[in-house]
Amino acid sequence: MGFVTPDYGTLFWMVIVFGIVLVILKKFAWKPILKALKDRENSIANALSSADKARQEVKGLKADHERIIAEARREKEDMLKEANAIKEKLLIEAKGRAEVEGQKIIESARQQIETEKKAAIAEMKKQVAELSVLVAEKVIQKELKDKNAQETMVEDLLKDIKLK
Amino acid sequence: MKAQKSQQFAAFILFFLLTFSLASGTVFADDKANDHQNTVPTEKTFDPGEFVMHHVSDAFEWHIATFGETHVSIPLPIILHSENSGWHCFWSSKFHHGESTYKNFRIAHHGENAGKIEEVNEQGEVIGLPIDLSITKAVAGAMFSVVLLLWIFLSVAKRSQQNPDQAPRGIQNLVEPIILFIRDEVAKPAIGEHKYEKFMPFLLTLFFFILINNFMGLIPIFPFGANVTGNIAVTMVLALFTFSVTNLKANKHYWKEIYNPDVPWWLKFPIPLMPIVELSGVITKPFVLMVRLFANMMAGHMIVTVFISLIFIFAQLMGPVAGFAISPVSMAFSVFILLLDILVSFIQAYVFTLLSALYFGMANSEHH
Numbered sequence: 001m002g003f004v005t006p007d008y009g010t011l012f013w014m015v016i017v018f019g020i021v022l023v024i025l026k027k028f029a030w031k032p033i034l035k036a037l038k039d040r041e042n043s044i045a046n047a048l049s050s051a052d053k054a055r056q057e058v059k060g061l062k063a064d065h066e067r068i069i070a071e072a073r074r075e076k077e078d079m080l081k082e083a084n085a086i087k088e089k090l091l092i093e094a095k096g097r098a099e100v101e102g103q104k105i106i107e108s109a110r111q112q113i114e115t116e117k118k119a120a121i122a123e124m125k126k127q128v129a130e131l132s133v134l135v136a137e138k139v140i141q142k143e144l145k146d147k148n149a150q151e152t153m154v155e156d157l158l159k160d161i162k163l164k
Numbered sequence: 165m166k167a168q169k170s171q172q173f174a175a176f177i178l179f180f181l182l183t184f185s186l187a188s189g190t191v192f193a194d195d196k197a198n199d200h201q202n203t204v205p206t207e208k209t210f211d212p213g214e215f216v217m218h219h220v221s222d223a224f225e226w227h228i229a230t231f232g233e234t235h236v237s238i239p240l241p242i243i244l245h246s247e248n249s250g251w252h253c254f255w256s257s258k259f260h261h262g263e264s265t266y267k268n269f270r271i272a273h274h275g276e277n278a279g280k281i282e283e284v285n286e287q288g289e290v291i292g293l294p295i296d297l298s299i300t301k302a303v304a305g306a307m308f309s310v311v312l313l314l315w316i317f318l319s320v321a322k323r324s325q326q327n328p329d330q331a332p333r334g335i336q337n338l339v340e341p342i343i344l345f346i347r348d349e350v351a352k353p354a355i356g357e358h359k360y361e362k363f364m365p366f367l368l369t370l371f372f373f374i375l376i377n378n379f380m381g382l383i384p385i386f387p388f389g390a391n392v393t394g395n396i397a398v399t400m401v402l403a404l405f406t407f408s409v410t411n412l413k414a415n416k417h418y419w420k421e422i423y424n425p426d427v428p429w430w431l432k433f434p435i436p437l438m439p440i441v442e443l444s445g446v447i448t449k450p451f452v453l454m455v456r457l458f459a460n461m462m463a464g465h466m467i468v469t470v471f472i473s474l475i476f477i478f479a480q481l482m483g484p485v486a487g488f489a490i491s492p493v494s495m496a497f498s499v500f501i502l503l504l505d506i507l508v509s510f511i512q513a514y515v516f517t518l519l520s521a522l523y524f525g526m527a528n529s530e531h532h
Contacts, residue, residue, distance in 0.1 A: 009296045009297045009298055017306050029318055030364060032321040032324060033343060034361075037343065043329055
């Protein structure tokens with residue numbers, strides 16, 4: 001067999017053999033294999049894209065969370081600030097009121113003292129007057145008997161008198 | 165499961181061997197009784213040319229080994245149609261390794277019909293050549309590869325149908341990347357995203373057929389070792405398939421480019437110069453495919469056998485000691501060439517498939 005001249009018997013058989021293998025593989029091997037490969041590729045692509053979507057969603061949720069937390073924090077701070085302001089105001093108010101009240105009490109006390117003092121002085125004046133009248137009476141009674149005795153008695157009386 | 169699979173495979177190989185051996189009745193055909201025609205020369209001289217050609221050429225039987233004068237080979241079916249006596253079908257063992265005549269047929273060793281089966285009359289005169297449709301070594305080798313190919317890919321297909329959404333396992337893991345490579349790196353860029361699908365079955369069959377036959381040719385023991393892709397008839401069939409697919413699936417644009425290309429009018433009229441060039445291109449493309457694969461595989465096999473025959477050349481020229489001394493060198497070279505051939509097997513299968521895909525792409529393009 002010259003090895004560069006194609007042998008027709010081999011040609012004949014090879015056409016049959018290759019034709020058969022082509023038909024069988026096409027129908028029973030390549031179609032299912034290629035289909036399976038494509039399906040698998042699609043399912044992997046789907047899985048990847050849905051994972052990506054889920055990741056995006058999670059990212060959105062996280063942003064939401066952060067926003068809510070920040071809002072809450074800000075609200076809390078606002079509330080604290082407000083409470084502080086109210087406290088300050090209340091304190092100032094209370095202080096002012098207390099001062100006024102105290103002033104008022106002191107004023108009234110002073111007035112009372114004044115009144116009492118006046119009453120006491122008046123009473124004292126009245127008593128002095130009565131005692132004076134009494135002393136004068138007794139002096140007048142003794143004057144009539146003895147001049148010396150009168151003087152001693154006045155002196156004693158004066159000694160006894162104490163301004164109350 | 166795995167053990168069962170390998171058992172099945174072993175049983176299958178055994179079956180393949182048995183169908184050949186039992187049907188013929190003789191696996192081991194000894195020749196000692198049949199040297200009535202050729203007188204054996206007292207000292208055989210080693211002919212490297214014949215040795216190399218014997219190993220790379222096609223044959224009517226599958227030679228395994230020779231011990232002294234005893235040839236061990238697997239007989240293959242001979243199918244002949246003679247004008248005188250009609251159809252004949254018998255095992256090649258009837259020829260006793262080409263040395264005897266059976267039913268007036270014999271294998272010619274000399275002359276213009278050397279290597280072919282010729283018909284002779286009772287006097288031993290050649291009366292003609294029968295139509296020879298024998299299953300030769302190359303055809304048998306291709307058949308064996310095809311059975312292997314079908315077994316591999318049908319099992320992969322079955323598995324991928326059964327578990328479509330699971331990760332590939334076993335042999336599926338081995339072939340799927342190659343299938344994806346052919347699809348994504350060869351078919352898609354060469355043919356185009358929208359049209360590649362209808363060519364995929366052909367391209368995949370072509371690639372794996374060439375690849376498996378290239379590899380089988382590198383393994384030297386039966387049932388491997390037939391030089392299938394180094395046979396020009398085989399590569400011619402492959403190229404013819406590419407040629408047919410290219411021209412049958414071609415679009416109008418392709419034919420317009422051949423018969424009425426966009427060139428100045430004087431290149432088409434009065435002498436249709438460009439159409440002739442374009443038409444010859446239609447033929448040369450598959451022709452080049454045929455020759456490239458054939459020459460590459462043939463050369464690889466030849467170089468390996470040449471390096472082996474160096475041992476015997478040296479032994480003959482300078483004695484057995486020289487032959488023994490040169491053997492490590494020639495073995496090292498043979499192993500190197502064999503490793504190179506593994507690379508070449510991949511490259512040639514890839515190149516054949518890629519060029520086929522490019523031709524399909526050209527025959528289906530819309531714009532120039």
